[in-house]
Every structure is written in C-alpha cells, then in structure tokens.
Amino acid sequence: MLNLFQSQLTVPLLLAEHGVSPEAMPLAGFVTNSIFVGLIVLGIVYWFVSGATKNMSLIPHGKQNFAESVIEFLYNQVESIVGKKVAPTAFPLLATLFLFILVSNWFGLLPGVGTIGWGEGTGALQVSEVEKPLLRPVTADLNATLGMTLIVFAVWIYLTVRETGVWGFLVHTFGPKGGLKGAMGVVMIFIFFAVGLIEVFSILLRNLTLPMRLYGNIYAGENVLHTMSAMAGNNILLKILFQLPFYFMELLVGVLQAMVFTLLTSVYIKLSTEHDEHGEEHH
Amino acid sequence: MNVILAANQFGLSVPNLIAQIIIFLIVFFILKTKAFGPILAMLEQRKQRIAEGEAKLEKISKDLAEANANAQAILDKANADGNRLVKEADESAKALAEKKQQDAIHEASQILAKAREAAQLETDKARSELRREFGRMVSDATSRVTGKVLTTDDQSRINQETAAQVSL
Numbered sequence: 001m002l003n004l005f006q007s008q009l010t011v012p013l014l015l016a017e018h019g020v021s022p023e024a025m026p027l028a029g030f031v032t033n034s035i036f037v038g039l040i041v042l043g044i045v046y047w048f049v050s051g052a053t054k055n056m057s058l059i060p061h062g063k064q065n066f067a068e069s070v071i072e073f074l075y076n077q078v079e080s081i082v083g084k085k086v087a088p089t090a091f092p093l094l095a096t097l098f099l100f101i102l103v104s105n106w107f108g109l110l111p112g113v114g115t116i117g118w119g120e121g122t123g124a125l126q127v128s129e130v131e132k133p134l135l136r137p138v139t140a141d142l143n144a145t146l147g148m149t150l151i152v153f154a155v156w157i158y159l160t161v162r163e164t165g166v167w168g169f170l171v172h173t174f175g176p177k178g179g180l181k182g183a184m185g186v187v188m189i190f191i192f193f194a195v196g197l198i199e200v201f202s203i204l205l206r207n208l209t210l211p212m213r214l215y216g217n218i219y220a221g222e223n224v225l226h227t228m229s230a231m232a233g234n235n236i237l238l239k240i241l242f243q244l245p246f247y248f249m250e251l252l253v254g255v256l257q258a259m260v261f262t263l264l265t266s267v268y269i270k271l272s273t274e275h276d277e278h279g280e281e282h283h
Numbered sequence: 284m285n286v287i288l289a290a291n292q293f294g295l296s297v298p299n300l301i302a303q304i305i306i307f308l309i310v311f312f313i314l315k316t317k318a319f320g321p322i323l324a325m326l327e328q329r330k331q332r333i334a335e336g337e338a339k340l341e342k343i344s345k346d347l348a349e350a351n352a353n354a355q356a357i358l359d360k361a362n363a364d365g366n367r368l369v370k371e372a373d374e375s376a377k378a379l380a381e382k383k384q385q386d387a388i389h390e391a392s393q394i395l396a397k398a399r400e401a402a403q404l405e406t407d408k409a410r411s412e413l414r415r416e417f418g419r420m421v422s423d424a425t426s427r428v429t430g431k432v433l434t435t436d437d438q439s440r441i442n443q444e445t446a447a448q449v450s451l
Contacts, residue, residue, distance in 0.1 A: 032299055038306040045310050049318040056325055058332060064322075071322045092315040100310050138303070142293045147303035151311075215293075 033133055034141035037113070041103050041138060074098060081266040086159060086273050090266070093155050097148060098262040101139055105218055105254030108137025109247060114222055115229075139218040139257070145211035152265050153207055156272065163273040172272075173199050206268065210261060217257050221250045418442030 031039075052067035060068055074095045079087040082094075107113065117133035138144045160169055174196030176188040224246050232238035422438045433441070 031302075035299065035302050035306065038303060042306055042310050042313070046313050046317075049313060053317055053321045056321060058325070058329055060325075064325075067318060068322050068326060071319060072326055075323065075326075092311065092319050095319060096307070096311040096314050099314065100307060138306075141299070141303065142295055143299040144303040144307070146295065147300050148307055150300075151304060151307060 032141070033117075033136040034138050034144060037104070037107060037135050038138045038144060040135075041100065041107055044103060044107070045099065070099075071095065078266060081263070082270045082273065086163065086269060089162075090155070090159060090269050093152070094262050094266055097152070097265060098258050101148075101214065101258040101261055102254060104138040104144075105257060106251065108140060108218060108222060109225075109250055109254070113137060114140075114226065137218055137222060139214055140222055142211060142215045145215040146207075148261075149207050149211045152210065152268075156265075156268055159269055160272040169272065203268075206264075210264060214257050214261050217253055221246075221253055225250065414446040415442065418445045421445040 048063070049067070052063040055061070056064055075087070075091055078091045078094050082090050113135040114133045114137070116135065117131070119131040164172060174193050176185065176192040178188065180188050225243055228242040228246055229239050232242045418438075418441060422433055422441045425441055426433050
C-alpha cells in the first residue's frame with residue numbers, strides 16, 4: 001500500500017543517496033516530496049506566466065491570448081458569484097486557488113509522480129512497493145490543502161469585516177430576522193442566537209471540510225491508480241488498460257476539485273458580504 | 284491529544300504547513316503581479332479601445348450622415364440655382380433675341396425708308412432732269428420750227444409750260 005499519508009523528506013533522501021548528510025544542508029531538510037512538487041508547480045506557473053505576459057500587446061500573441069481568455073473567464077465567474085464590488089479584491093486569491101489546485105492535481109497524474117521512489121529493493125532499479133515516493137501531488141498533502149484553507153479563512157475574515165464590519169457580521173449572524181415583536185420576538189432572539197452559534201461552528205468547520213475534501217479526493221485518486229496498476233501485476237498492457245479510464249476520470253476530478261474548492265470559497269465570501277451589497281443596492 | 288495524534292496520522296506538521304503556505308503565497312504573488320494585474324489591465328485597455336472605436340464609428344456614421352445631408356442640400360441648391368440660371372438665361376436670351384429682332388426690324392425699316400427716300404430723290408432728280416431735257420428739246424424744237432432765236436425768257440417760259448404739261 002502506497003504511503004501517501006506521510007510526507008517524505010525527498011531532498012534529504014536524495015542527498016543521502018549521494019552520501020551527503022542532512023546536517024550539511026539544514027535548509028533543505030524540510031523539503032518533502034509534496035513541497036518539492038509544490039516548488040515545481042510554482043516554477044511551471046512562473047514559466048507560463050512570464051511567457052504569457054512578456055511583450056504584451058493589444059493584439060495578443062498565442063500564450064497571451066490563452067492566458068487572457070482563462071483569466072477573463074475566471075474573472076467573469078468570480079464576479080458573477082461575489083459581485084462587482086468584492087470581485088477585484090477576491091479575484092486574485094480565487095483565481096490563484098483554482099490555477100494552483102488544477103496544475104497540482106494534473107501534475108500528480110504525470111508518470112512517475114508517486115511511482116518512483118524508495119522501497120524494499122527487488123532488483124536493479126526495482127522495488128516491491130514504493131514506500132517513499134520521490135514526487136507526491138501537492139494536493140494529496142493535507143499540509144498544502146490546510147495551508148490554502150487557512151489563507152482562505154484569513155481573506156474571508158478580512159473581506160467580511162471590510163464589507164460589513166464586525167458589528168454587521170455579528171448582527172448578520174446572531175441577529176433575529178423576520179421583525180417579530182413581543183414575546184415571540186424575545187423567543188426569536190434566543191433561537192437566532194442559537195442559530196448563530198451553529199453558523200459560527202459551521203464557519204469554523206469549513207477549515208476542516210475544505211482541505212479534507214480536496215485532500216481526500218486527490219489521495220483517493222492516486223490510490224485508485226496505484227491499485228489498478230497493482231491489480232495488473234507485471235503485464236504492461238493490462239496496466240495501461242486498467243489505469244487509462246481512471247486517468248481520464250482523474251483529469252476530470254482534477255478540474256472538478258479545483259472548481260469545487262474555488263466555488264465554495266467564492267460562495268463563502270458572497271454569503272458574508274452580500275448583506276452590505278444588498279444594502280447598497282437599496283440605497 | 285487525540286487531535287494531535289489524528290493530525291500526525293494525516294501527516295500534518297507545522298513546518299510543512301508553513302512551507303506549503305509560503306509556496307502558495309509565492310504563487311499568489313507571482314500570479315497577482317505578473318498575470319492578473321497586467322492581463323486585467325490589458326483587458327480593460329482593450330475594452331476601452333473597443334468602446335472608443337465604437338464611439339468613433341458612431342461619430343463617423345453620424346458625420347457621414349451629416350455630410351451626405353449637406354452634400355444633398357448643396358446638390359439640391361446647386362440644382363435649383365442651375366435651373367434658375369438656365370431659366371434666367373433662357374428668358375434673357377429670348378429677350379435679347381426679341382430686342383435684336385426688333386432692332387433688326389427697326390434697322391431694316393430705316394434702311395428701307397432711306398432706300399425709298401434715296402430712290403424718291405433719284406426719281407425726283409431724274410424727273411427734274413427729264414423735264415429740263417423735255418423743256419430744252421421743246422425749246423430747241425420750237426426754235427427750229429419757228430426759226431427764231433428764243434430769248435432766255437422765252438426758253439424759261441417754254442420750259443415751265445412743258446414741265447407743267449409733262450406728267451411724270
């Protein structure tokens with residue numbers, strides 16, 4: 001069974017292969033296989049973005065045209081969900097989430113990711129099972145998905161406070177709605193306070209659901225691919241036949257999970273900032 | 284403790300978490316500064332250019348319509364002026380022709396009158412000469428018949444009588 005729960009210290013292992021002790025390069029000591037892939041994804045993004053925005057002109061060249069169409073599509077989607085006012089602030093984070101998760105998910109499908117590494121040797125360049133993969137999908141590491149979620153949570157708090165204020169948020173969350181007066185009004189105050197507590201709990205719970213959903217899907221996908229490969233034994237044709245349908249499925253899952261993470265974040269932002277926007281519309 | 288154990292089971296560790304956050308923030312920073320900013324600015328610039336182009340196109344269409352209307356007005360005016368000028372020229376030509384005709388008729392009448400007058404004078408002169416010639420012939424004939432040399436008074440009287448009797 002592939003050990004994807006634990007991040008493996010890729011760089012120290014690589015260094016150890018070449019007889020370099022981890023103490024010799026202390027800064028590289030924390031570079032796990034998923035962080036290593038994260039850095040590669042970062043490099044890919046930087047490479048593409050640099051090419052797309054180099055010598056920009058009103059008549060776009062190929063890469064610029066592609067980047068513009070993607071960013072324009074994403075911006076329109078974000079704007080349609082969070083609204084015109086919040087979109088300029090929220091868009092960079094939401095678009096980064098989508099692109100980073102998408103590239104990371106798809107990078108995980110490249111041959112060699114999760115399948116090349118260290119394990120019990122069975123021959124020349126052969127192991128019975130990869131116990132410590134050299135490369136591991138970023139989004140199959142809970143540290144990465146949780147890290148993104150914490151950033152999302154911080155931005156969500158900032159946008160909510162900026163748009164509605166602390167008092168506005170408290171009123172929006174705990175305040176009684178419906179305009180009932182008298183004894184029913186008092187009862188409703190308690191009910192809505194309890195609802196507010198549940199709402200706060202659900203908001204805090206997002207920090208668990210968001211990262212676990214992404215992590216679980218990608219981790220499961222990796223495991224499915226490895227299981228399919230293992231089921232085929234050493235028959236290359238069977239390995240291809242067994243894995244191919246799941247590769248297409250994982251391509252789809254990669255996009256879907258990127259969309260789900262981004263859309264949920266957009267909806268969370270919209271839900272907490274829409275009160276103010278409605279107020280503006282009424283005024 | 285259970286939470287920490289569960290977290291460890293999922294491979295959570297603070298240094299890795301921080302490292303992943305830093306990587307994501309670097310990606311965010313790169314995309315924000317090198318992609319989203321310039322590309323959104325470019326899209327906005329293109330949108331403005333398209334809007335400006337549309338506005339210019341609208342203005343050009345409007346100007347073209349105005350120019351067409353002006354050209355049509357000028358053509359109509361020129362047409363009207365041309366027609367008026369042609370009409371005036373026609374009238375003027377007719378008047379001139381009429382005047383010339385009248386002048387020609389008048390001149391012809393004058394020439395005719397002068398010719399008649401001259402002819403009359405010539406006729407009168409011829410008649411007078413003829414009468415004098417008759418008188419002289421009568422005087423001469425009278426002188427030969429009578430064998431008498433006629434005096435100037437006789438000749439003058441015979442001439443007058445002959446002139447009176449000859450109707451020419």
